[in-house]
Amino acid sequence: MKCPICGAAELEHDTRDLPYTYKGNHTVIPAVTADYCPVCNESITDNAESERVMEIMRIFANKIDD
Numbered sequence: 015m016k017c018p019i020c021g022a023a024e025l026e027h028d029t030r031d032l033p034y035t036y037k038g039n040h041t042v043i044p045a046v047t048a049d050y051c052p053v054c055n056e057s058i059t060d061n062a063e064s065e066r067v068m069e070i071m072r073i074f075a076n077k078i079d080d
């Protein structure tokens with residue numbers, strides 16, 4: 015599948031640690047399985063994985079906002 019964002023490259027299915035930044039604070043979301051674009055660095059996750067990633071982001075944001 016071509017990247018739906020930039021259309022320039024085939025996506026690579028992979029599991030990677032995904033860096034995440036919230037209000038200048040950095041963390042890494044471990045072992046995110048997604049289709050990654052090598053050109054624009056977009057990552058396309060399926061629904062279940064999206065929910066897991068969003069949940070980790072939410073918990074991280076809550077800790078910073080406390």
Ligand SMILES: [Zn+2]
Nearest residue numbers: 017020051054
């Ligand atoms: Zn792309």
